Amino acid sequence: MTTVETAVGQAKTMVLNMGPQHPSTHGVLRIMLELDGETVVKAVPDCGYLHTGIEKSCEDKTYSQAITLTDRMDYLNPLGNNLVYCMAVEKLLGLEVPKRAQYIRVMMVELQRISSHLVWLGTHAIDLGAMSVFLYCFREREEILKIFEMFAGQRMMTSYIRIGGVALQPPAGWRQAIERFLKYMPSRVDEYETLLTENRIWMGRTKNIGYISAEDAIALSMTGPTIRAAGVAYDNRKLFPYSSYDEFEFDVPTRTDSDCFARYMIRVAEMRESLKIVRQAMDKITDDGAIKTEAPGIVPPAREKMKTEMEALIYHFKIFTEGFSPPAGEAFVTVESPRGELGCFVASDGSPKPLRVHFRSPSFINLQALPKLVEGQLISDVIACIGTIDIVLGEVDR
């Protein structure tokens, strides 16, 4: 407790502990707030409640085994986590992924982006008191999860993207399923906008709340929709294209007002851009072709081959017992996750297990800007600000 000078004399501030169990912290995040009345004087986030030691666990697994761990990091973006990890290992190995697999990856990751933004929009709206948006968003998210189930047999922890390609051929009827989704989704996004964009309460709760300047955002290493809302067109898909993103046409929406409302508008616009990318990827994916690269000893052989070829059986056995050993070296790969720049740093010492796997998780780094966003604002705006950074605590703590 400290004494502060106010307009009417001296006043005492109060320390309020928010979380770790609080519905609007999107997981278990604790924030210590120093309050002067209803105004936040100081905010100190305290994380680590979901620390699971994923990076340490990766060091004791073979390169392919670690893929399943990455799913569980950012549980709203499992495919993106798979992608960044697999791309880093592929870079170490010097593997080239077939074009068809690259397009499938892009399509899946963009669907994942839409589903992640839907969860964000729903929960952010519910935090600010708009109950119905949540139900609509989860209705559409369910459709995306059904598509993932079709492709991978799993709704959330798909582990669909593997080293050298993707796990399975697209299932029968996948085009119709995505076609159906692409047909109704744009109008659904319009629906959310009808509910929120010009809603006076929504505008009151988000406009001019949580401002951060572009310089501060860059200095604090922020990435993703937060920095794009501040006017910096930093998007890894455009700046450092990976997985054939340079062949797709899409815009990177930016705004300059850099408040909670701007971030909301950016994410809604990104959903529409992602729909465009999914459409283009669908057109690029041919009906048949390779989904994995030919790399004996690294990519598991097809089932049929194992039954007819001795070498295939040996490779299969070796991959799943011993694993493979990339040459010693380091690789750092970044992709654009729904939350910002997701990076993976993999170091190999030439053994079948990684020397070090580190994830540059956007939630973690964006969260450190929270005090900058909330200090000087009202306590009710803290909730809007946490929501607008779009943190996933599983990824913050890893």
Next chain:
Amino acid sequence: LTENSNLNANVVGGRLSSVGHLRAWDANAVAEVVEYLGETTIVVPRELLRATAARCRDAASMQFNLLTDATCLDRHPYEPRFEVVYQLVCISRREKLRLKVRLSGKEPVLDSLVPVWPGANWLEREIFDLFWIHFNEHPDLRRIVLPDDWEGYPLRRDYPVEGYRDIPVMPLGFVKTSI
């Protein structure tokens, strides 16, 4: 590490490369250059890290304004044991650069980069928490993901993946931090 010496050129595409620029600025700042898989790593002596980082950010020909990541890797039992890695991005030129500092296991101390990039704050706290590497002049050096009373520094290679026994004795001893 594989080193491809012909890529260590000071001039790339008619202009002075970032490596060349740093060499021209202070020859001691570039102890070693590793070009591997299209990524440039500059190994910087510990004493010159902060000055080099500030130069990378401020020089008009470099402008590495975004620090995206900082991490550490432990090469135990080899010495120098630790490698602290900073990943920089120049947004306007679409260029990436990695700065690396090698630290011995006996004295894992280096200068914090928070004065250069405030975003280094939590990244360095994470390294401190999981590797017990000290950052001089860090404004808020305390554990971030582990509880304050956790014993040991889990991402060190001599820390067991499973179980509670065999946690190595830490050279600097355990210090309880508080919020």
